[in-house]
Amino acid sequence: MNVKPRYVAIIVGLALLLGAAGSYVGMQYFGVSSNDNAGQSANVEKEAENFADLSEDEQKSFIEGLSGDTDIEKVEQAYQMIQENSLIEAEDNQLIEGAIEGMLDTLDDPYSTYMDKETMKQFDQSIESSFQGIGAEVSMVDEKVTIVAPIKGSPAEEAGLKPNDQILEVDGESVEGLDLYDAVSKIRGEKGSEVTLTIERPGSSDSLEIDLVRDDIPLETVYKDTKTVDGKKAGIIEITSFSEKTSKEFENALNELEEENIEGLVIDVRGNPGGLFTDVQEILEQFITDEQPYVQVEDSEGEKSEYRSNLQEMKDYPITVLQDEGSASASEILSAAMNEAGGYDIVGTKSFGKGTVQQTMPMGDGSTIKLTLYKWLTPEGNWIHEKGVEPTVEVKQPEYFYTNPVEIEKELSYDDNAEQIENVQIMLEGLGYEPGRTDGYFSKETEAAVSEFQADQGLETSGKVNEETGGKIQELIIEQVRSGENDQQMDKAIDVLFK
Template identity: 60%
Template sequence: MNVKKSYLAVLVIVAMVLGSALTYVGTEVVGLGQSGEAENGGQSEISTDEEKKEIIEEFGDMNAFSKVMRAYSIIESNYVEDVKQKTMIEGAIRGMLDSLEDPHSVYMDKETVDQFNQSIESSFEGIGAEVSMSDGHVTIVSPIKGSPAEEAGLQPKDQILKVDGNSLEGLSLNEAVAKIRGEKGTEVELTIQRPGISDTIKVSVVRDNIPVETVYPEVKNENGKKTGVIQITSFSQKTAEEFNKALSDLEDKGIEGLVIDVRGNPGGLFTSVETILENFIPEDQPYVIFEEKNGEKVRYYSGTKEKKDYPITVLTNQGSASASEILAAAMKEAGYPVVGEKSYGKGTVQKTLGMGDGSQIKLTTFKWLTPDGKWINEKGIKPTVEVKQPEFFYTTPVDINNSLTYNMNNESVANIQKMLEGIGYEPGRTDGYFSEQTVEAVEAFQKDHDLKVTGEVNQKTGEEIQTLVIEAVSSPENDRQLNRALEVLYQ
């Protein structure tokens, strides 16, 4: 291949990329995960010396890009196998984004963009979990309510190391997600590393259709008070509309207080949380501050004249991230109590910029600050009233290759002990030592559930214990956080 000809071809490609970049600079999109397209479809041509001069002024000396062009030319001319131009260019784009060391800034090819838009708009097939890249590992932000991921016991901060025995090391977030997703009814085995547990866990999840139903209202009668509870599982395109309708319906039923539950909510569209907050935050105080790269701060206000005439609390946990943290921070600093656990800690805003061919770059463009000007990134929002769930809520899925027996001492035993305690049996201890009292607790459980009474925990006994734990977790009476939030309302 003629090197000079190749070099000129690369010049044209780079020029088109730079021209597109100039177009994106002027694109204004406010929203978490909201798509922004350049006015001319994301492409422009560089046809005059003046435009080239503008590019140099905007991006620096072209010599800085000549190294990239030279590398492309060398690889294309000398590499032992044929090189696909598209693969090379997309690899360069991914490399630039990787150099930012920001897990939330990523390149998405057209297929990934379609999946991303589908998850925001309607439904998708998969395990039902929001993930991000943290310290080089695919990490669960939060499982979606009622999803296979939640039912399998996956938790925020879980790191997915392998999919069906194949390591995810070295893959981009989008590449990893493509392996985790799949058709409804198919099974995927995930190898999980959970914080605080030395051994990895293998979790089998059956993929399903994940509907993007995001608002779940109900009325509770507690201590003679009619209380509305609205759970928001994510902020998608229709969330604000659904929330406002649910709130109006609850008010028509005469609620005397309200709990807004954003536990396990991984975030979503800023426009949705913005509309919801306009119900509660008075017009004289901001509900969020966006900070641009130059340090300029933009404050957002609602048009609400006054607060509601009934008390409100907000529920959070470590799976509450991004847009749900905007809501929690705004409500907390407006004087509403926040109950539960410290939130995830994502204090940045992304916007998606079209590349002209259906692909997009999702790029961090703002920091968001609480109304008091605090940046919660990697810190989270500390609740006003801290409440942890019962210990068995945090147990791991049962995976027993060899039976757990008397005198053993390991994390698997500790896990089973916490489960037994949570469903009403008394193992005597939960530190991982399989004591005589733990044997008695296992025997009592096996007798009550028509299992062979051995005092040992094999896979069958372990799975039966886990089934009851899942039922116990779903029982409202065991939800300490919600029950405390209801108490706080009327104190």
């Protein structure tokens, strides 16, 4: 590729314009994106469609008219200086991509990113039927790669990754300074391959090493169930993310539940990191009437657009929404709309807090810019970014739901005092044993509880926690969490439903 220095800025500017003209509009799996920019895109395309037929001077004039002559010349000058004088050689393409990445870095926005061809392929997979990896939605928070939520049934969920875990290293290599997609490319990989993540977990003083085996991650997004309490049947629909088929899957599940004569509905978006805006729209349009918007979008000029349904009547049964700290973007749109526009209760804990809207803009060569264009606002005009949606009924899960993976470097025994012991004590208590205390001191009561557990599991009854005993405790806790046993948030959601 041989590019004249004077046209570097022109090419970059034109690529952005043409990208807007052919942009994919939708809330992407790695975050929210715009609903409708078709009018703007059509205008840009019309303006740029004859660019190739212009003379060189006319092309330069066209771009300079958009950006300003002085700024364009400065970019050209920097490019020429590097090409003619730098001891370190760089290909034209490297400099151009570096310039784009640099522009985006100055925005100080973790959701505005540049994706090269390979990264874009991986990104596209994330809204298709399946992909390979560990199965976790990640975001950049305070310049750290942070877990938003593990995907249901994924290696990430099985290994015990949790919302707000911060990834420090991948296979011993630091991810500090990498952008989000470079970090993601290190984490993802082929089915059957192994990866070790070093994470920092809020509330834990020591970093944790978590081993995972990558797998196929199917994006089945809707699960339905029923639960009868005091003779009343509640329908339960869990949405794990919002992908291309989610709204249709939801509609089918809802119809089937209504045919079973449910008397109330729980919509569960716990651990749902978001997804396509169109799908959450189509779901909300089944519940929120046309009396007020279910979401608003505000552009950089402060202009607001409202989104309303054509629905005339609300459902004739009560509804509650379940959320937690892993509920983000599209999930938060749903929760906020159901509460503010529908008057329904939100049960659980405060959500993640992502209130910006991105749009992907193809650059014409397979690479793409994802740029923050809008804020989304709740029906009442509230911006929840970095604040989250507050539940109307706050309920946490039992303490063992929040425990850390058991890491035994040295056998734990009577009279020891350590953070790992506190973790084990909470787990034992969750499994029905009585460790006597949960403050990290290995007491005689804890020793007795460990011995009882070992005897029940056919292990050597030493009363000490070695790697085998710790691993078994963790295994049973994970099984118990997944089984839904003692799901206090769900119990409360149904209780609120029929209060």
